[in-house]
Amino acid sequence: xxxxxxxxxxxxxxxxxxxxxxxxxxxxxxxxxxSEGRLGILAGAGDLPWLAVRAxxxxxxxxxxxxxxxxxxxxxxxxDHYERIILxxxxxxxxxxxxxxxxxxxxxxxxSTRDILYxxxxxxxxxxxxxxxxxxxxxxxxxxxxxxVVEKEGFExxxxxxxLSELFLLEGRYGRKLDKKQLADVSFGLDQAREINRLxxxxxxxxxNQAVLAVEAAEGTDRCIRRGGELFxxxxxxxCKLAKENHDRRFDIPATGASTLExxxxxxCRVLAFDAAHTFVIDPLAFLEEAGRxxxxxxxxxxxxxxxxxxYLKRINSRTAKYTK
Numbered sequence: 001x002x003x004x005x006x007x008x009x010x011x012x013x014x015x016x017x018x019x020x021x022x023x024x025x026x027x028x029x030x031x032x033x034x035s036e037g038r039l040g041i042l043a044g045a046g047d048l049p050w051l052a053v054r055a056x057x058x059x060x061x062x063x064x065x066x067x068x069x070x071x072x073x074x075x076x077x078x079x080d081h082y083e084r085i086i087l088x089x090x091x092x093x094x095x096x097x098x099x100x101x102x103x104x105x106x107x108x109x110x111x112s113t114r115d116i117l118y119x120x121x122x123x124x125x126x127x128x129x130x131x132x133x134x135x136x137x138x139x140x141x142x143x144x145x146x147x148x149v150v151e152k153e154g155f156e157x158x159x160x161x162x163x164l165s166e167l168f169l170l171e172g173r174y175g176r177k178l179d180k181k182q183l184a185d186v187s188f189g190l191d192q193a194r195e196i197n198r199l200x201x202x203x204x205x206x207x208x209n210q211a212v213l214a215v216e217a218a219e220g221t222d223r224c225i226r227r228g229g230e231l232f233x234x235x236x237x238x239x240c241k242l243a244k245e246n247h248d249r250r251f252d253i254p255a256t257g258a259s260t261l262e263x264x265x266x267x268x269c270r271v272l273a274f275d276a277a278h279t280f281v282i283d284p285l286a287f288l289e290e291a292g293r294x295x296x297x298x299x300x301x302x303x304x305x306x307x308x309x310x311x312y313l314k315r316i317n318s319r320t321a322k323y324t325k
Contacts, residue, residue, distance in 0.1 A: 039061050039064045040067055041109055042069070045112070048255060051282070067084075087112075088127060092126070106158070108250065140252065170300065171316065173317050175288075183314065204241045209235070213231045225260065228269075237267070242275050253280055254279045255281075258286075260272065261290050265294040273298075273299040275302070285325065
């Protein structure tokens, strides 16, 4: 999968990191107005849904509610904003709960796995018919199809970063400087991540010596990292994670956090590269501090510039970025 790169002038400096001349990843969305209706969060596992709840409350949306389809308990101080639903009963449980609560706007956040569909699921009849109408049951296809269904039912799905723009990092290298082989592996890995996204397979690849060691599929990011890292443990594998090109920001924006670092450290991976403007970093400051303690270098990139400019990664690697909130 060779790529043609042309020289391009260095990207503009922005604080300690860099930013391309596109929309800022840390731009703040305007506060919603009351007429837009109550906000509901269709919540999977992990911290993202609750970070969004807190952000919405800070912006004055005190009646925000998280509709959770996993067994994860809510934070103790947010139990009043919690409601349990059954996602596979999409009409009789999920949409009914949203309507009963007066929700008009919907956020889709949190981890979900294929176990929901394949491990003794409890479907209602209309959900079974819905699944039967899907041409593909890949993650992106499911989300796209459900988004159309939900909007036809009268709900608005808003972008996932509407309340979470502070979770993006500036472009830059956070941690130890990479050597030439690692830089080449990052470039190679980003190419492979683009391709598996194009094929709607997954978002993450693990590479080493410009060979693919593992590709994320239904098993999820952490298992992919551990599987690939173990094959290259003594040399330190590279993990690359990207969203699809022209990604629909209403769903499946990539995310990384403490569990990613734990999986990388356990399997000997040493570099994590991802799209700065399209990857949520859970608790960015704590994340970068923990990456430093584990000896993991974090590289936040602009994939378009990396693809076009042979010198881009070298410039990113030439200076250490500092996180500023």
